[in-house]
């Protein structure tokens with residue numbers, strides 16, 4: 001009797017489309033503005049699922065930050081308020097501090113899928129966010145510092161810079177005063193002079209008109225942007241194999257396309273920034289190396305600080321050696337017997 005009721009209820013929640021018990025509809029949100037650079041891959045993913053999944057699985061795209069603030073998406077996904085989300089680790093640190101660590105990866109997803117790095121992160125997403133890490137749709141896409149005041153070297157003393165968790169430790173290490181905002185507040189922050197600059201990847205500054213309020217880009221870039229599709233695990237566990245196949249196929253396709261897509265996008269937006277009059281402040285030689293090394297050192301230290309109960313550092317933080325390690329049992333990276341923890345990151 002009880003079992004029957006429970007089953008009936010599950011079916012009622014789940015098969016909420018058109019009386020067809022075989023077809024399920026998932027609710028989706030994106031943490032980035034609709035139809036902009038960092039939502040586009042997800043929108044293509046949804047189109048593919050909805051085309052391929054007719055009669056099996058459909059996605060109801062609720063929308064972007066107008067529907068849900070970016071920093072709330074992780075929790076909404078975890079609790080099942082939404083079934084599927086397009087977001088980035090920096091926006092979900094309230095639910096899982098280690099999610100921001102994707103920025104420190106220096107290998108493509110195709111390798112991380114093979115060397116254990118993906119498996120390790122996926123396990124953390126399942127445990128801490130009740131999430132299936134389905135596909136990374138942004139890869140090969142560095143972050144940069146954008147400014148309205150010139151700097152002579154890697155010193156941000158006296159400057160106010162817009163950040164998310166991605167940039168906090170690095171920009172603070174360079175002396176900046178930092179102000180966290182979602183992307184939707186960058187334009188007005190620049191316009192009102194609340195900030196002198198901001199962190200953002202190489203692509204996408206044209207989407208919300210920031211080029212109008214940006215004078216300089218600092219080179220080189222640092223880290224790598226990650227934007228990914230997550231599925232609520234409770235929802236996932238209830239799907240049939242056929243429904244999962246539709247999602248997985250679209251996910252694999254999107255992830256495989258990311259590297260070449262962003263190669264092209266990176267080149268396109270770099271050119272477009274120059275054409276829009278954005279000047280490059282270019283650090284070279286040893287200055288560039290120190291700048292990037294500082295980014296990774298501060299980034300690693302920040303991740304470890306965020307995960308103090310489980311993480312411990314051994315060796316030093318230079319990104320090109322194999323000494324950066326989490327060594328406790330359940331933190332983001334462990335010192336795998338073959339050096340995996342170090343090798344998949346570096």
Ligand code: 173
Nearest residue numbers: 088090164166199200225
């Ligand atoms: O700057 C940001 O808002 C941010 O953290 C981010 C992350 C991935 C892609 C684009 C922006």
